[in-house]
Amino acid sequence: MKAIYKKELRGYFQGIIGWLFLFFFLLLTGIYVYVDNILGGYPYFEVVLDPMAMIFAFIVPMITMRLMAEEKKQKTDQLLLTSGVPVEKIIGGKLLAALTLFGIALAACCLIPLVLSMYGNVNYATAYSSILAFFLMGSTYIAIGTFVSCTTEHQILAAIITYGAIFFTMLAPGIGGVFETDSKTAYVVFAILGIVLISVIYMLMKNTLITVIFAVITEGPLICVKLIKPSLLEGRVADLFSAFGISSKQSDFINGVFNLSTVIYYLSIAALFYFLSVQAVKKRRWN
Numbered sequence: 001m002k003a004i005y006k007k008e009l010r011g012y013f014q015g016i017i018g019w020l021f022l023f024f025f026l027l028l029t030g031i032y033v034y035v036d037n038i039l040g041g042y043p044y045f046e047v048v049l050d051p052m053a054m055i056f057a058f059i060v061p062m063i064t065m066r067l068m069a070e071e072k073k074q075k076t077d078q079l080l081l082t083s084g085v086p087v088e089k090i091i092g093g094k095l096l097a098a099l100t101l102f103g104i105a106l107a108a109c110c111l112i113p114l115v116l117s118m119y120g121n122v123n124y125a126t127a128y129s130s131i132l133a134f135f136l137m138g139s140t141y142i143a144i145g146t147f148v149s150c151t152t153e154h155q156i157l158a159a160i161i162t163y164g165a166i167f168f169t170m171l172a173p174g175i176g177g178v179f180e181t182d183s184k185t186a187y188v189v190f191a192i193l194g195i196v197l198i199s200v201i202y203m204l205m206k207n208t209l210i211t212v213i214f215a216v217i218t219e220g221p222l223i224c225v226k227l228i229k230p231s232l233l234e235g236r237v238a239d240l241f242s243a244f245g246i247s248s249k250q251s252d253f254i255n256g257v258f259n260l261s262t263v264i265y266y267l268s269i270a271a272l273f274y275f276l277s278v279q280a281v282k283k284r285r286w287n
Contacts, residue, residue: 004085004093005100012063012101021062025105028055033112043120045113046130046254053247056138057166061159063101064145067094068281091146091277098142106135126256133253136266140246141166143273150280169246176241186233187226190240194218207283 012018032048068091113127145162152158179185197218202211225232242248246269252259 001085001089001093001096004090005096008067008094008097009100012097017062017066018101021059021101022105024059025056026108028052029109029112033116037112037116038119041120043116043122045109045116045122045127048112049130049134049250050254052134053137053250054170056141057163057170057247060138060141060145060166061162063098064142064149064162065155065158067098067146067149068277087278087281091150091274091281095143095146095274095277098146099139102138102142103135106131106138123256126253129258130250130253133250133262133266136263136270137246137250140266140269140273143270143277147273147277147280150277166246169244170248172241172244173248176238179237181235181238183226183230183233186235186237187222187230189237190222190233191219193240194222207279210279 012021029048029052032051033045036042036047037045109131110128113122113124116122117124141162144165145158148161148165149155149158152161179189194215198211198215201214202208246266249259249262249265252262
């Protein structure tokens with residue numbers, strides 16, 4: 001895994017992708033800091049991270065679309081898959097390289113609260129916990145982008161799908177408020193979403209066993225609740241779509257509240273998509 005990690009990280013800086021990512025991320029962060037903190041006289045860096053979530057959505061596919069899609073296009077993935085290196089380490093090395101690039105950008109941002117302290121009182125705990133939450137949020141998006149890259153050999157297609165997935169998570173809390181709160185509506189919405197997810201999992205992975213397990217996990221409890229106590233479904237559509245709101249979860253940290261459940265949420269989603277990435281590559285390996 002170490003060799004793959006070094007190769008991927010070196011690839012970011014030997015080409016233009018890594019430098020472009022750092023340039024745009026730091027440039028846009030600097031613009032927000034200048035407008036909100038310097039001109040506005042507001043010494044709280046955490047307020048910059050809220051709009052930066054939207055900006056990050058635009059640039060995260062830059063560092064994820066090539067991770068496995070490029071290997072497939074150039075047929076070098078066959079060398080990786082026959083090298084004897086476990087798939088978990090292959091994906092882990094690539095994912096860690098992308099996270100390192102993102103971490104370098106945020107490491108530079110860690111200096112900003114120190115600079116702002118020269119012009120006002122800075123709450124370091126809130127500032128740096130917000131940076132931690134932003135890193136976890138970004139890591140989740142990178143894990144999603146990695147999974148998408150593992151399912152296609154076209155980098156542009158991988159970028160488009162990643163954009164779509166990220167923007168869905170940003171719009172999800174608002175979408176949830178459109179639906180009625182009764183149990184019947186909730187059951188229908190949950191059932192349809194479950195079928196869609198099951199279909200997507202099967203089309204991407206072509207693994208019947210995993211698809212069946214996923215179907216049992218998603219549809220089984222839903223049917224049981226509908227039959228035993230349907231009132232538990234009332235108002236849950238909004239809760240479900242709110243759970244998809246990845247970027248909105250960092251708001252507690254920006255408001256000065258360290259929410260451990262949010263940390264667990266980000267780590268769980270990232271781990272899930274890492275697992276799905278490994279399974280997608282394993283399926284291709286056996287094919």
